[in-house]
Amino acid sequence: MFKNFFPNKILSLTNKTINNLIVLLIAVVAVGLVYSLFVSPPDYIQGDSVRIMYVHVPSSFIALGCFGFIGVASICNLIFKIKLMPLLAKSIAPIGCTFSIISIVTGSLWGKPTWGIWWVWDARLTSMIILLLFYIFYILSWKFISNFEKANKISSVIGIIGSFNLPVIKYSVDWWNTLHQPSSITLTSAPTIHHTMLIPLIIMFFGLVIFSLIIFLMKYKTEVMRFKIEKKKNFK
Amino acid sequence: MLGKKVKSRIFFLSLSLILFAIIIFAILRSLEENVVYFLSPTEIYNNEKISFEKTIRVGGLVKMNSISKNETSINFIITDLKKEIIVSYNGLVPNLFSEGKGVIAEGKLKDKKYFIASKILAKHDENYMPPEVSKALEMSNN
Numbered sequence: 002m003f004k005n006f007f008p009n010k011i012l013s014l015t016n017k018t019i020n021n022l023i024v025l026l027i028a029v030v031a032v033g034l035v036y037s038l039f040v041s042p043p044d045y046i047q048g049d050s051v052r053i054m055y056v057h058v059p060s061s062f063i064a065l066g067c068f069g070f071i072g073v074a075s076i077c078n079l080i081f082k083i084k085l086m087p088l089l090a091k092s093i094a095p096i097g098c099t100f101s102i103i104s105i106v107t108g109s110l111w112g113k114p115t116w117g118i119w120w121v122w123d124a125r126l127t128s129m130i131i132l133l134l135f136y137i138f139y140i141l142s143w144k145f146i147s148n149f150e151k152a153n154k155i156s157s158v159i160g161i162i163g164s165f166n167l168p169v170i171k172y173s174v175d176w177w178n179t180l181h182q183p184s185s186i187t188l189t190s191a192p193t194i195h196h197t198m199l200i201p202l203i204i205m206f207f208g209l210v211i212f213s214l215i216i217f218l219m220k221y222k223t224e225v226m227r228f229k230i231e232k233k234k235n236f237k
Numbered sequence: 238m239l240g241k242k243v244k245s246r247i248f249f250l251s252l253s254l255i256l257f258a259i260i261i262f263a264i265l266r267s268l269e270e271n272v273v274y275f276l277s278p279t280e281i282y283n284n285e286k287i288s289f290e291k292t293i294r295v296g297g298l299v300k301m302n303s304i305s306k307n308e309t310s311i312n313f314i315i316t317d318l319k320k321e322i323i324v325s326y327n328g329l330v331p332n333l334f335s336e337g338k339g340v341i342a343e344g345k346l347k348d349k350k351y352f353i354a355s356k357i358l359a360k361h362d363e364n365y366m367p368p369e370v371s372k373a374l375e376m377s378n379n
Contacts, residue, residue, distance in 0.1 A: 042367030046333055051365060080246045116358045117331030123274035161254070165261050178273045178296060180341060185363040195366040 011222050022215045030208040037201035044198075051198065053111040059206040060104040061129075063213055065167055067097025068132060071139065072164030075157035087153045088228060090160060091143055092221040096213045098136035105129055116180060124173035125181035128166055135163030149231065275341045278320040282349060289346050295322055296341040296360060304336055315340060315352075326354040333359035 037055035044051035071090045078086035108126070109119045120126065139159045146152035174183040185193045192199055239247075265272065275296035281287055295315055303314035310327045313336075324342050334340060339360030344353050366374075 042369070045366055045368045045371035046335075046338065047361065047365075054365070076250065079250060080243060115331075115333055115361050117333075118356075118358055121274065121358070124272050162257070165257060169261075169265070177269070178275050178277070180274050180358060180360055182361050182363045185365060193364045195370055197367060198365050 011218075011225050014218060014222055019215060019218065022211060022218075026208065026211045026215060029204060029211060033201055033204035033208045036204055041198050041201045047115055050111055050114045053107050054198075055201055055205045056209075057104055057107040057111060058202060059209045060100040060107065062206065063209055064097050064101035064104050064129075064132065064136075065170060067093050067100070067213070068136065068160075068163060069167055071097070071160040072167070075160030075164075078153065078157050079161075084228075087156070088221065088224045091156070092217055092224050094136060094140050094143075095220065096216050098133065098140060100209070100213070101129065101133045101136060105133065121180050123179040123181060124177045125170065125179045128170040128173050131166050132163070132170060135159060135166060139163065149228075277317040278315060278322045279317050281322065281346070282320045287346065287349075289348075292343060292345060292355070294341050294343045295324070295352055296339070297322075299334070299336050299338055299340050301336050313340075315342060322350060322352050324352045324354050326357055328357070330357050331359040333361065338362075 033055070037052055041052070041055075043049045070093055074086040074090040077083055078090070105126075108129075112121075113119050139156055142156040142159055143152050146155060173179060174181055186199075194202065275294035276284070277297055278295065281293075281295065287293070297315040297317040300314035300316045300321065303312075305312045310325055311330060312323065312325050315322045315324055324344075326342065326344075334357060339362055341358040341360050342352060342354040343356040343358070345355075346352055
């Protein structure tokens, strides 16, 4: 399966595959939205603002996951010098960046009616802002450094340093007193979300993952093409 | 299997990663006082050097049957089930503020048992459920 991501294979990725994925995306998100907005019940204290969670939680997951991927790719990149890695990481960065913005915005929309305040500087929210900053640094390092090798090295270092923030985000709610509530879904114990709310959350998660995958494939194809064109230019 | 160059890169990178992790850990440990968003009543009780001038935050649960309102102010007790603090506040409380639920009060300590709040935030916990389930849970608990 991994072979499909090699530069020559990705170029043969046709619009048909993307279109099929888009159909799947629309189906999953439509089911997810109907389930989360109409079928699932309001929360016993939050009321209807619980529905923000169905976008907020998957967005945060994806934002963290994408940076985790960038971190691993950056390490592989610096050690093994695989040309594939920077292109993969570069293509996934804008997705993670967008979802961390979505996570922060939906979070404060939820915070106002629930906590009574849009924003506080507690450990979870602050570390999430730091993640967004690292995404911006990472993307900008590719944008502003024109030499590929140099940009590659600097962005990899940013990717690795930023990865140290990920466990801090994840465990901030357990390590310190925060206004943000601890995780409801953990590997070690039963989820503290009622199943009528857990199901739409999972559907929305898959919907947003499929969305990310589509954007990633399109962006990755572009990056591979751009890389090949640059290479050809340099030979002349 | 791995080339000499790759091996040295792995060595160098893992060394710097470990070093970096230790540095971050040290920074976070030394900043702990600033990283925690609120103190529990027990932490305030045990802290000898707590400031009565600086604005601090107290968090915990609103004690059952402790809310008393009059025209201008609202009084209630924040508890962490070990120690308690009486809070006095002038102003509007968030919708989710209620007895038995999480709360964070920002303001100044008058003494270790009495807190004048200038802001009240409701803290939500990690439990999500429909109203019917919550009612059923309450029924079975009583």
